Amino acid sequence: MLVAVDCVIFGFDAGGLQVLLIRRGVAPMKGMWALPGGFVLPRESVDEGARRELLEETGVERVFMEQVGTFGDVERDPRGRVVSVAYAALVRLEDHAVRAATDAAHAAWFDVEDPPTLAFDHAAILAAAREHLAMKARRRPIGFDLLPLRFTLSQLQGVYECVHGREIDKRNFRKKVLALGVLEELEAWQEDVPHRAARLYRFDRPAYDRLAKSGVNFEV
Amino acid sequence: MLVAVDCVIFGFDAGGLQVLLIRRGVAPMKGMWALPGGFVLPRESVDEGARRELLEETGVERVFMEQVGTFGDVERDPRGRVVSVAYAALVRLEDHAVRAATDAAHAAWFDVEDPPTLAFDHAAILAAAREHLAMKARRRPIGFDLLPLRFTLSQLQGVYECVHGREIDKRNFRKKVLALGVLEELEAWQEDVPHRAARLYRFDRPAYDRLAKSGVNFEV
DNA sequence: ACAAAAGTGTTGAACGTACACCCATGC
DNA sequence: GCATGGGTGTACGTTCAACACTTTTGT
Numbered sequence: 001m002l003v004a005v006d007c008v009i010f011g012f013d014a015g016g017l018q019v020l021l022i023r024r025g026v027a028p029m030k031g032m033w034a035l036p037g038g039f040v041l042p043r044e045s046v047d048e049g050a051r052r053e054l055l056e057e058t059g060v061e062r063v064f065m066e067q068v069g070t071f072g073d074v075e076r077d078p079r080g081r082v083v084s085v086a087y088a089a090l091v092r093l094e095d096h097a098v099r100a101a102t103d104a105a106h107a108a109w110f111d112v113e114d115p116p117t118l119a120f121d122h123a124a125i126l127a128a129a130r131e132h133l134a135m136k137a138r139r140r141p142i143g144f145d146l147l148p149l150r151f152t153l154s155q156l157q158g159v160y161e162c163v164h165g166r167e168i169d170k171r172n173f174r175k176k177v178l179a180l181g182v183l184e185e186l187e188a189w190q191e192d193v194p195h196r197a198a199r200l201y202r203f204d205r206p207a208y209d210r211l212a213k214s215g216v217n218f219e220v
Numbered sequence: 221m222l223v224a225v226d227c228v229i230f231g232f233d234a235g236g237l238q239v240l241l242i243r244r245g246v247a248p249m250k251g252m253w254a255l256p257g258g259f260v261l262p263r264e265s266v267d268e269g270a271r272r273e274l275l276e277e278t279g280v281e282r283v284f285m286e287q288v289g290t291f292g293d294v295e296r297d298p299r300g301r302v303v304s305v306a307y308a309a310l311v312r313l314e315d316h317a318v319r320a321a322t323d324a325a326h327a328a329w330f331d332v333e334d335p336p337t338l339a340f341d342h343a344a345i346l347a348a349a350r351e352h353l354a355m356k357a358r359r360r361p362i363g364f365d366l367l368p369l370r371f372t373l374s375q376l377q378g379v380y381e382c383v384h385g386r387e388i389d390k391r392n393f394r395k396k397v398l399a400l401g402v403l404e405e406l407e408a409w410q411e412d413v414p415h416r417a418a419r420l421y422r423f424d425r426p427a428y429d430r431l432a433k434s435g436v437n438f439e440v
Numbered sequence: 441a442c443a444a445a446a447g448t449g450t451t452g453a454a455c456g457t458a459c460a461c462c463c464a465t466g467c
Numbered sequence: 468g469c470a471t472g473g474g475t476g477t478a479c480g481t482t483c484a485a486c487a488c489t490t491t492t493g494t
Contacts, residue, residue, distance in 0.1 A: 464473075
């Protein structure tokens with residue numbers, strides 16, 4: 001029995017929530033889009049395998065990945081009996097210019113609302129990862145892992161709207177998120193936008209860590 | 221590489237939250253207490269393997285198990301490279317008179333607050349399952365899977381106090397749980413108790429299913 | 441009579457939600 | 468000057484937390 005890992009890497013840009021996929025360079029399902037991943041080696045933990053495969057196939061490293069679940073149907077892989085452990089992570093799109101490597105002919109970002117047909121049971125894994133992300137967003141301030149270091153409140157609101165799939169009132173959102181006290185207001189504004197420039201904010205991690213310890217929830 | 225399953229089965233009685241363990245009948249760690257579980261067979265899914273092992277080792281069947289996580293450290297099992305998928309379930313203690321079977325010399329319930337030393341990394345799996353249970357309790361009405369068909373509000377409150385590890389105000393608890401409208405008030409009372417007899421209630425599943433669809437949360 | 445748990449309401453504070461208009465900028 | 472998104476406050480209703488005493492039953 002083989003143990004594999006598959007990584008669902010989420011990014012965010014103006015077009016909404018994105019997911020990182022690779023085009024398979026080897027059989028089976030050569031040429032199809034799939035989640036980055038591969039087999040766990042005998043001398044590495046499953047967690048280590050996930051990090052290694054992600055780096056080899058996409059060049060993405062140093063991200064915090066969480067387990068989403070394990071997919072163990074008998075027929076899920078035509079190569080034989082393969083049980084796959086799925087991981088999810090959030091990255092800043094700008095920080096991760098992806099590159100093709102090893103058995104991944106290409107790596108590219110896709111809108112999660114409109115992904116290509118995926119190999120194996122990766123569509124189910126992607127769906128589970130989105131559900132996991134929506135749950136996680138209730139407990140942690142996910143926006144800060146997805147956005148640039150300096151961001152506007154509208155960008156942050158966009159993250160939550162994408163993740164939860166509903167619109168949020170602008171005034172109420174600002175009130176809640178500012179009241180948390182984990183945003184640092186910068187003396188800096190957007191540039192080169194065809195409308196009034198928005199103020200930029202930065203995530204105050206020490207303040208967040210203090211809050212998280214006391215068990216606050218980040219539902220918005 | 222071998223794939224195993226381990227099952228964390230929670231029950232509830234007057235002594236608090238309980239967990240079902242087996243005494244290992246074979247090496248390695250023969251004689252130690254462990255979570256029921258074993259290896260997944262080539263022709264069954266991981267989910268099926270968990271149900272089969274639980275039945276074989278403890279006689280418990282027809283329970284709804286959820287994945288807790290997958291444990292994949294290289295050194296977690298002295299027999300070699302074993303990746304284990306952990307499952308958790310809630311059962312009514314009274315419905316499951318456990319029995320020893322196959323390679324489990326004994327099966328018995330233990331207080332989750334004070335379990336024996338466990339084999340392999342099962343202490344870590346148990347801790348993860350408890351965390352999973354506390355999270356699950358925020359979204360679903362877990363009490364009803366753990367209690368007898370007819371129960372008192374104090375018993376239900378006891379479940380939540382155990383799971384969340386804190387005391388709850390009796391009046392506020394009753395207000396909230398009754399307001400949910402998923403309890404059916406019975407014309408029946410406790411018997412043979414050395415104090416005023418408490419009214420019995422029953423879980424109204426159709427009402428709950430209607431609520432759950434509309435996305436209510438069950439935090440108490 | 442006493443021990444033990446059942447049962448019952450109110451109040452004040454905090455929070456969530458709904459809602460509309462003016463502002464700055466680039467074209 | 469117009470289109471685009473930025474930025475701001477209030478009022479109402481709901482929910483939550485804190486809190487103490489009387490009732491019933493068995494011994």
